[in-house]
Amino acid sequence: MHILYLHQYFATPKSNGGTRSYEMARRLVQDGYTVEFVTSSAFLNEVYEFKRGWNELHIEGIKLHVYHLPYSNTDSFVARILKFLRFSSVSIFKSFSIKTDLVFATSTPLTIGLPALLLKKLKKLPLVFEVRDLWPELPVAVGVIKNPLLIKLLKWFEACIYRNSRRVVALSPGMQAGIVRTGYPESKTTCIPNSCDVSLFNIPNQEGVAYKQQKLSFVGERKLIIYAGTFGLINDVEYIAHLAHAARSYDDLCFVAIGNGMCKADVIAKAKELGVYENNLYILDPIAKQEVIKLYSAADLSLSLFGPVPEMWNNSANKLFDALASQTPIAINYAGWQKDFIEESGCGLVLNNDLKDSVDKIESFLANSEKYTSAVKACQDLSHGQFSRDNLYEKFKKTIEDAYSEHD
Secondary structure: OEEEEEOOOOOOOOOOOOOHHHHHHHHHHHOOOEEEEEEEOOOOOOOOOOOOOEEEEEEOOEEEEEEOOOOOOOOOHHHHHHHHHHHHHHHHHHHHOOOOOEEEEEOOOHHHHHHHHHHHHHHOOOEEEEEOOOOOHHHHHOOOOOOHHHHHHHHHHHHHHHHOOOEEEEOOHHHHHHHHHOOOOHHHEEEOOOOEOHHHHOOOHHHHHHHHHHHOHHHOOOEEEEEEOOOOOOOOOHHHHHHHHHOOOOOOEEEEEEOOOOOHHHHHHHHHHOOOEOOOEEEEOOOOHHHHHHHHHHOOEEEEOOOOOHHHHHOOOHHHHHHHHOOOOEEEOOOOHHHHHHHHHOOEEEOOOOHHHHHHHHHHHHHOHHHHHHHHHHHHHHHHOOOEHHHHHHHHHHHHHHHHHOOO
16 A cells, blocks of 8 residues: 655654654555655754755655755744645645555644645545644634634534544544544544654663763752653643742752743743752753653653643643653643553652642652652553554554545
């Protein structure tokens, strides 16, 4: 089967973005499929040089048509929307020039559905659509989209994409429920969360120790608690500044936040205001996935953070699954399905808005060798079992095969 994979934000382990599409595609190629991407240079610019317009890359048997379109997590919402629309429009023409058997389109953004729909309608191609965030539910919940007519239009477009898809993949049970609420048959949805690349994160402990000594020497003998991700509107990374402030009485804890985003300057300003910046909280620039692997190996605890937006709790956070893959216990500050499996498995902690209580939980957890060892074992079990990339790939592949064999 020849699969056309539409994803605006393709990334590899050399990039600082999520690698789900890369990991699934390279496995498809290994199984004999032909996979061709239409993507942008957003998470590839730091590794490859591109000319204006379309470029062509070949990575591990995957063919990529890359449109040079710089992107930054610090872009304003309006700038992002314009880039969404631009990529959607140029990708229509590129996609129609590619001979394929099936279209697999993954959001965000939802605008990737436009070329996908046109290919389905005009070339009569089977379509599988993957939902990484529920649009427009999420931007409406955080107040980014307020116009009633626009909201109505986006909801219609969302339902139209689902209706024209032979299968829809959701990244969490909550997303799957949201898809079904639009009227799409539950029997044609598949829940495939972000997953754990165990082999990628399986590095000797000495590499983590060396990374901590060389790159994070300021940590010293303190326990290392990390956040590695986006500093966005919904991520509430200021929480870590308040957490560090509440932890001042514990001189054995050190917090490190690594990443970028439109709210990063605000987080730094808050950390300085609270007197924790470069004291027990260090805020650093983003790093490639290959270096993230060493960072997690060095860490004692990893954080995944979101603000008080219940719609966001359906997210399938890459950073959480990276932590599991590296067998680093995880702490989150939100509810939802991730809270449920953390509490059920014991692979980490669930924090709250009582910062003193949350810090006490962290200190007690890291000091309790029996509980900590049990959490590491739970991470190992989850990453090799329920959330193994190899195991979930088989489910992913079956979804594509079922969609291809089914007739509209």
